[in-house]
Structure formats: C-alpha cells, structure tokens
Amino acid sequence: MQADPSSSIDRTKSLADWLEFAESIHPKSVDLGLERVRRVAERLGVLRPAPLSLIIAGTNGKGSTAIAAEALGLTAGLKVGTTLSPHVHHFNERVRIGGVPLDDAALADLFARVDAARDQETLTYFEFSALVALLGFRQARVDLAILEVGLGGRLDAFNIVDADRAIVTSIGLDHQDWLGSDLEQIGREKAGVFRQGQPVVVGAVTDSVIAAADNLNCSVQRLGREFSIQESPRDWVYRSSRRAGIRIPRSDLAPANCALAIAALSSHLQLSDPQIVQAMSGLSLTGRMELYKVQGVSLILDVAHNPAGADFLRQQLERRFPEQRFVAVCGMLADKDAAGAAAALDGIVRQWLTVDTTGPRGQSAASLAEQLVSGLEKGRAGQRAAHTGIGTFDRFGDACDAAVSCAGAKDAILVFGSFSVVEQARNHLREAR
Secondary structure, eight states: OOOOOGGGOOOSOOHHHHHHHHTTSSSOSOOOOSHHHHHHHHHHTOSSOSSEEEEEEOSSOHHHHHHHHHHHHHHTTOOEEEEOSSOSSOGGGGEEETTEEOOHHHHHHHHHHHHHHHTTOOOOHHHHHHHHHHHHHHHHTOSEEEEEOSSOSTTSGGGGSOOSEEEEEEOOOOOHHHHOSOHHHHHHHHGGGOOTTOEEEEEEOOHHHHHHHHHTTOEEEEBTTTEEEEEOSSEEEEEESSOSOEEEEOOSSOHHHHHHHHHHHTTTTTOOHHHHHHHHTTOOOTTSSEEEEETTEEEEEEOOOSHHHHHHHHHHHHHHSTTOEEEEEEEOOTTSOHHHHHHHHBTTEEEEEEEOOOSTTOOOHHHHHHHHHHHHHTSOTTOOOOOOOEEEESSHHHHHHHHHHHOOTTEEEEEEESHHHHHHHHHHHHHHO
C-alpha cells in the first residue's frame, strides 16, 4: 500500500540539509541487508519503478555501461531514468531523468517523501539515495529504469527491484572488507542481481557468475562469445548473431562497456544499426577517459581505482593512443590496492607523481608514493620503463604543473585514481581556463 501522507512531509529542508540528515540517521555507513529498505519501498510503491528495468552490477565499468544504455533508450524514444554512483561534484549526478540530473528542489522533495514514508525505519545514506531515485522514476513515469549497483549486488539496495534484465560488467578485487578477497565469491555476490529466466549480459566475469545464471535458467549473452568487439584507435566494430558488424566511432567510453549495453537492449528496443551508431557517438561520463589540453599537453582523467580497473585503463590507452607514454598523477583512498594499480600501469607510465586525497578514507601523497614504489618493484620484470622517482604534492595544481613541466614532446598526462582526485583535477582545470 502506498503511503504518502502530505501532512507529514517536511518541506523546510534544502537538499544540503537532507544529505546531512541522510548521513546521520543510521549508525553504520554500510548495513548490508534488504529488509528495511524493502519495507519502505513497499510503502512508497516503487518496487517496480518502470515498465522496463535494467540493473547493472560489476567491479568496474558500471557507470559507462549505464550511460550507454541510457543513450540507447533515449534514441528509441523512451523516457529514461538512470542512477549513477558515486558522484564526482554534486549528488544530483546520481539521479538522471531524460539524461539530465534532477535539480536541488526536485531531489529535496523526493527526500522529504521518502522520509515521511520510512516511519521509524533507519536507512543508510545509500539506501535513502536509492529510494529517492526509485521514487523519482516512478513519479516521472519513466519507460526505462537503469539501476547502477553501488556495492556488491545481492545485498545492494537496488536489488529490491526484480529487474527485467541484468548486466554484470566485470569481476575484480575491490571492497574486500565487504565482499571478500576471493574472485569467485565476489562473482557470486555480483550475480545476486539475477532473477529466474532473466536475460543476462556479462563481460569479463568469473565462472561463479555463469553458474549463477545457469542455475536460474537465465538466457546469457557473453562478450567474446554471443557478441564481440574489434577495436582500433579511431573506431570499433560490434558483432553478434543479429548484427553482421556495426562500425562505431570511438567516444570517451570504453567499447567493451558500450557493447554490453547494446547486447542487453538494442534488439528489445528494435533499434536499427544506424540508430545504434547514433546512440553510441560522442558518449562521455565524468572521469571516464576524459581528454583535456593543458599548455598544449594532452591530459586524460579516469577514475580507475583498483588493479582490475587500472589494467582495463592500460588496455584502453594502448588501443586509443598506441604510441603514447604518460606522466601519471595518482591519488587514491587509503583502502585501495594502489600497489596493484601501479603494477598494472607500469610500462606505459614513465614518471609517477602522487597527490593527497580528501575525506575520511583519504591518504597523503607520501603514503601513496610508498605503495606505488612497492607495486613497481613487484612489476612485470623486463617490461618496465625507467622511472626517475615519485614526486609528492598536497595540492593538485602543483602536481599538474610538475606533470606539464616534465612531460616530453610525445608524452601525455594521466590523472587517475579516486573520485576525489578527479574532482580536484576538474576543479583545477575549470579555474585555469
């Protein structure tokens, strides 16, 4: 039964007030379990937020896949609601309708309605945010809801929705405190978004993900089997049993992630090959292979923040910029495997710089530099470029200036790591214009 007693809705708080409130009402920042959030969702009537829903889980690539899926839905003429997590600059980035983030007033109203419906239930920040998105989609009567899982899958707040379709992008080590250090176990957690008989699309995943899909009699499309891609520096080709070969210009987003979205939605939405090309052209997302120029030097921003993500980033850089070498500016949170990420990028990075990251999980540039040295010393013997030490900086602007000054004629600057360092970089680049 839907509960929305207008007399109990608090209309006095701003979005900033609600975000502060949402961070304070539950004693834990993460409290895995779906019972509380499902009870509130039932009161709000949002367990089915749209006629068609797609849930996206995985270690890396979820945001890019969500944006590609959004583009396909919009090209098909649908009203699309999309969630992204986390945000870089503003919370509004997390809830999009029609490809546009909701404004402060709309979000504040949604928070108020969720708060009125929760009664005495305590919700984490992430659960509150998920319900805000689902209610926003329901109120806007979207045709397609695209739900990016924030953590894990089986116990993520968005998994209260029995999605019509599911994607698992990749499986790698991240969030080990919550998901464990065994890839097969992590795969089982991610595959918790699957439902009986559901159409499922997967990228680079573990056997446990495929086994979970088989146990539920899901119809599975697997990258490299039922569909494939072929990449070049300027474009890429998508092929499947239904598509003989679509040549698509490169955008900022990785072709592999775009292909997952195409496999999941294009046939259901009855999109032609030219419409797919139209949808995939010019896609971008904050912090995903964003390209800038700084004093004539190319600068690339990416939120790769674990070894699997860094390895994927290296592959993308080698394919898109095959002759390029990089001066890297890295900032990572203290609970990330920075050594593993450095080892993954070793060979294309000739100079390393580190910068402080902010927030409760941030760490100093000096601490990060020690981890990078450890990773580089354990790197791939015989394939490493010569390194000339690691510079440390407490301000991104100083790190950027140093990167520009030591970049050679054939070098580019790679800024990667946490969302925090990407936020710092984008703020600095905006101010420098």
